[in-house]
Amino acid sequence: MSPAVIFNxxxxxxxxxxxxxFAAYVWPRLRSMEPAEAQRAIATLHSFRFFGLVFLIPGAVGPDLAPGFASFAAYGDFATGLLAMLALLLAARPAIFWPLVVAFNVVGVVDLAGDYYHGVVLDLPxxxxxLGATYAIPILYVPLLMITHVAAFYLLARARRRQLAAA
Known part of the structure; x- marks a missing residue:
């Protein structure tokens, strides 16, 4: 089997x-939590995305890794991580917290979708x-990130529906 097939x-x-x-352990817990607490749990996971800057470190990735992929992935993760950290720091201020929750999720999904796009266009497989030491990121970490972004958007929509129903 070729490395490209194995990677795919x-x-x-x-x-x-x-x-x-997620279905067995995480989702039932998130659904039972207050909306802000659930979003804080998701933001905590995404606050570690500063680690994506590793794509820019020579030696962590090979010299022939497409620069367009590495830069987009690194800075998209970094931006998402910073926004998630800001959301956590400002969780006590709902007027700021909720827009930051939306922002880190939008930026995070755009980053991951862009990474998949660049991966296809630049033949990442x-x-x-x-990818060197960063090989585990798209295989082990990215799926969890995408799943939690989808969950975050669902929980945001559910909280909004509840607000409208209460009004």
């Missing part, structure tokens, strides 16, 4: 265990070995 299998199967774990 890893990408696809990376979602399966996270979805199973064909250069998977250039």
């Amino acid at each position: 299998i890893h990408l696809a199967l990376g979602y399966v265990p996270w979805l199973l774990c 064909g250069h998977a070995g250039q």
Whole structure:
């Protein structure tokens, strides 16, 4: 099997265990929490996305990793992580917290969708070995990030519906 095929299998199967774990353990808990608490839990996970800057460190990735991929992934993760941290720091101020929750989720989804797009356009599977130490990020971490963004948007919509119903 070629490295590109293995990488694509890893990408696809990376979602399966996270979805199973999320459905069994995380989702029931998030749904039972107050909306702000659930969003804080999700923001806590995403606050670690500053780690995406590792794509810019020579030696952590190979010299032939497409620069367009590495830069977009690194700075998109960094921006998402900073917005998530700001949301956590300002959780006591709902007028600021909620827009930051929306912002880090929008920026995060755009980042991940852009990473997938760049990965296809720049043939990332064909250069998977250039990911070096960062190989685990798209395989293990990105699926959980995307799943939690979807959950965050669902929880935001649910909270909004409840507000409208109460009014």
